[in-house]
Amino acid sequence: MEPIVKTIAPNINDDFLKHITSKVMDGQRIQPNEAVYLYEKADLALLSQLANITSGRINGDYVLFNKNFHIEPTNLCVFNCKFCSYHKGAGDPESWVYNLDDIKKIALNYQNSDVTEVHIVGGVHPKWDLDYYGKMIKTVKEILPNIHVKAFSAIELDYVIRKSKLSYAEGLRKLKEYGLDSIPGGGAEIFDPAVRAKICPDKASGETWLAIHKAAHQNGIQSNATMLYGHIESYKHRVQHMEAIRNLQDETHGFNCFIPLKFRSANNPMGYLGEVNLTEDLRNFAVSRIFMDNIKHLKAYWPMLGIQNTRLAIHFGADDIDGTIDDTTKIYSMAGAEEQKPVMTVNRLTQLVREAGKIPAERDSLYNIIKVYS
Structure with a gap:
């Protein structure tokens, strides 16, 4: 890494870009206007170098994955976001609602497996309340007592906690008593x-x-x-979004991972926008890695990006590629992502990481390394 560091900055003609580059190489925090400038002016090769320097400083050569599956209890939702291909109305042939017996059956499929995490997220069902959310967690834990339950987006939580007339802290403590271990990052959008x-x-x-x-x-x-x-956001909007998260992380230190999620255009009202190209995906990963200096991990979610593009994202700062998934999520497949049946074996995940020149390692849900694959 050291020879690269010494040769990057002198080859840049733009003085402000050279200034930003020097800050990144020195491990200094860049400011929002500097992040916007990287989006606008830095070429892809420079961004890859800077993101790799940042990622290497934080995570070494490890790229992480876990053994996980999803439960998506329903795609009925009180909201109708214009970018969403997942939402369906009641009576739609593509809609579904799982009861507790359905959730139990899904959990039973993994009773004798070595999965470590279940990710539970879905639409905001108009009739469900906080206790029903808790019963979903409890049902899974009764079958899989050692599983880590990462469950419910902030949008789902806001709806059911407000319905319960509790504060956010009270509602979350109640779900924690049911067995909630962590929460995913969905619903942030911009x-x-x-x-x-x-x-x-x-x-x-x-x-x-x-x-x-x-x-x-x-x-x-x-x-x-x-x-x-x-979609319709600008670079400034992206940076303002990341800055708000970075500021909260300075305060609480509670975020494990930052996950850029690409808008997919199939089967939703914003489809006329089309999709940004791979170059823009990689640019976004790199700037995210450089700017989000206090969140240790950056995830390239392979069901969203596709397997080949995930390998490329590792060269732009991503150090986490999610997990095995076992064809248990429909959110991105319904939006037209390449991976229509998302499932990956451990062998395929480790191969992908090695092909990117990195060291594959299995993690748990809180990013503790379980096993390094040499």
Whole structure:
């Protein structure tokens, strides 16, 4: 790495870009205007180098994955976000609602396996309440007592906790008693109110998303953070979104991972926008890695990106590629992602990481390394 560090900055003609590059190489935090400048002016080769330097400083040569599966209890939802291909109305032939027996059957499929995490997230069902969410967790834990339950987006949590007339902290503590271990990062989208008014006007605000994650962290519940990119947002909107998350992380230290999620255009009202290209995906991963200096891990979610593009994202700062999944999620397949039946074996995951020149390692849900694959 050292020879690369010494040769990058002198070859840049743009003085401000050279200044930013020197800061990154020295491990200094870059400011929002500098992140926007990287988006606008830095070429892809420079971004790859800077992101790799940053990732190497934080995580060495490890790229992580876990053994996981998803439960998506319903795609009925009180909200109708314009970017969403997952939402269906009651009576739609593509809609579903799982009861507790259905969830039990799914959990039983993994009773004798070595999976370590279940990810539970779905639509916001109009009739479900906090106790039903808790019973879902309890049902899984009765079958898989050692499983880590990462469950419910801040949007789901906001709806059921408000319905229960509890504070966010009280509602989260109640779910923790049921067995909740951590919460995912979904529902963040883009925090900017004007953008949010156009893409998800009836959904909880960015401030609400941040408040719920803050309450989780303060009650010993770690979480992830996401950003939906590639629709109507600008680079400035992306950076403002990341800055809000970075500021909360400075305060609580509760985020494990940042996950850029690409807008996919199939089967939703925003499909006319199309999708950003791979170059933009990689640019976004790199700037995210450089800017989010206090969140240790950056995830390239392979069901969203596709397997080949995930390998490329590792060269732009990603050090986590999610997990085995076992064809248990439909959120991105319904939006037209390449991976229509998302499943990966451990052998395939480790091969992907090695092909990117990195060291594969299995992690748990809180990013403790379980096994390094030499």
